[in-house]
Amino acid sequence: MSKPHLELTGVEMSFDTPKGSFIALDNINLKIKKGEFVSLIGHSGCGKSTVLNIVAGLLQATKGGCILDGHEINSPGPERAVVFQNHALMPWLTVYENVELAVQQVFRKSMTKQERRSWIHHNLELVNMAHAANKRPGEISGGMAQRVGIARALAMKPSVLLMDEPFGALDALTRAHLQDSLMEIQQDLNNTVIMITHDVDEAVLLSDRIIMMTNGPAAAVGEDLYIDLERPRNRVTLADDPTYVHYRQEVLKFLYEKQRKLESITPRRNNQTTGTNMQKDTVPAAKA
């Protein structure tokens, strides 16, 4: 696979603020291979979400661009399914109907009604949520809802799966459980995944490659670390595997020595300029 599957070239993102233009991202270059699991890690405010949203097509890069399988990305689409931090399920639809909404939209023409139904069930089974098909998101736990969010994204048969801190809002045990499920699913489907995370262990355990981003404003790719660990990976045995520990240390060093965040003690200002949460990583840095 010499030709990159997904390529970001010279991506720059700037936002207009009352105090003038604010550059969030500066010259991001990335080449991602098919089936690669890539984590984006960095301090909050470094523009990780902005990168993800540009790949998703939810935001447009000010300069540079993003090419997926030879096509330029300039709008959102189901081939780049997004798993949101807070599941983003429609609260008035059941679990089944939530996945159905996506399947209906993507495979309206290519699948029969019967095929769609079994495809929905297949994806719910993949995340172990078939038993709750008729429940509403309000009736299941956050972890379960996040599973459904993943099932909905997988059901679109995306060529890239984008995950915006998918396990960030979950408790540690649920998170570990979902990470294991995600690894299994990834093993089977071999999706290309881009995941944003704050969690060093999560990044090392799940990824083939960790992109570490420098602090904003004008964030860029700091280091690009390939994780060469056998799969399937087991979190317990890896815990004192020297290679694992080494990778973990690399990331920690980057985050807490090279890119130590000095401003993190000053209170954050929360000025939402656009009203969406897309820029949540960039806004706090706007005071700089």
Added chain:
Amino acid sequence: MSTLMNTNSRIRRFGGLKALTDRFTGVELAQTGKQLVLPMVGILVFLGFWHLAAPQVNTSLGSFPGPAQVWEQSGQLWQEHINQRERADKFVTMQKERNARILAENPDAEVKIRSYPGAPTFVDQIVTSLITVMAGFLLATAIAVPLGIVLGLNRHLQAAINPLIQIFKPVSPLAWLPLVTMVVSATYVSDDPMFEKSFLTSMITVTLCSLWPTLINTGVGVAAVNPDLLNVSRVLRLSFWTHVMKVVLPSSVPIIFTGLRVSLGIAWMVLIAAEMLAQSPGLGKFVWDEFQNGSSQSLSRIMAAVLAIGFIGFVLDRVMLMLQKKIAWNE
């Protein structure tokens, strides 16, 4: 009023007899007792106060009616309705018999049945009022919900229309009525009108006054859809229509319903005033006619109407609440 509503919902939640007996133990009994007894006490105290105070108030039509007179007149109104119905039935049967005779003599004769020309009774007026208020309210909903969606989706349009909404919202029905009356009589000209002009006038007045809460709430609800859900819609590339029907509208249903309930309350209040002034059939006209009539029973009959108006308003709100519980996903 609110304790009264509370009690009602408690009673409904009990369900079967077994649940009832299970509930009737110790603290629960005291709790239930309180919730049944206190509203009763409130009503009784009010009736007592009314009974004692009413004779002290003297008007040109005699002293203000107490609960007993109002109760008696309520029965009287019902009786009048029954009698009127009987007479109407008789009137129709008589015509039928006569028509049968005419047809027996001459099978080609043209026969027709005229409806009973008697004055509408209190119950008839209630029915008319309910029909008018529902028509006005449905028209208001049919205008306010789609318009609210459009305003909620388009921030520029919202900014342009908002001042107009703010200005027209507080206008009293009495101010609209003369204008509506003139416009209706000028524009609704037909030899065989489907609706009475007075009906249209009251209905349109109700619509003009009651559409605002629904309009505002729909706009707010649509503008406040969770941005994550909007992103899901964008990722799925939902068409505009699907986006509105599958994401925007369901998401705003709870807040739209809150608006609808306020709107219906306003519609009912406005209707009585409009009917009174427009002389269109309904409860408002009943009150006005009794007032003009000025007999010794008039005040009691008006008071009976006041209680009926209040009770119907309360029932309408309950019906909306039930509908909301059925339709809205957050209930």
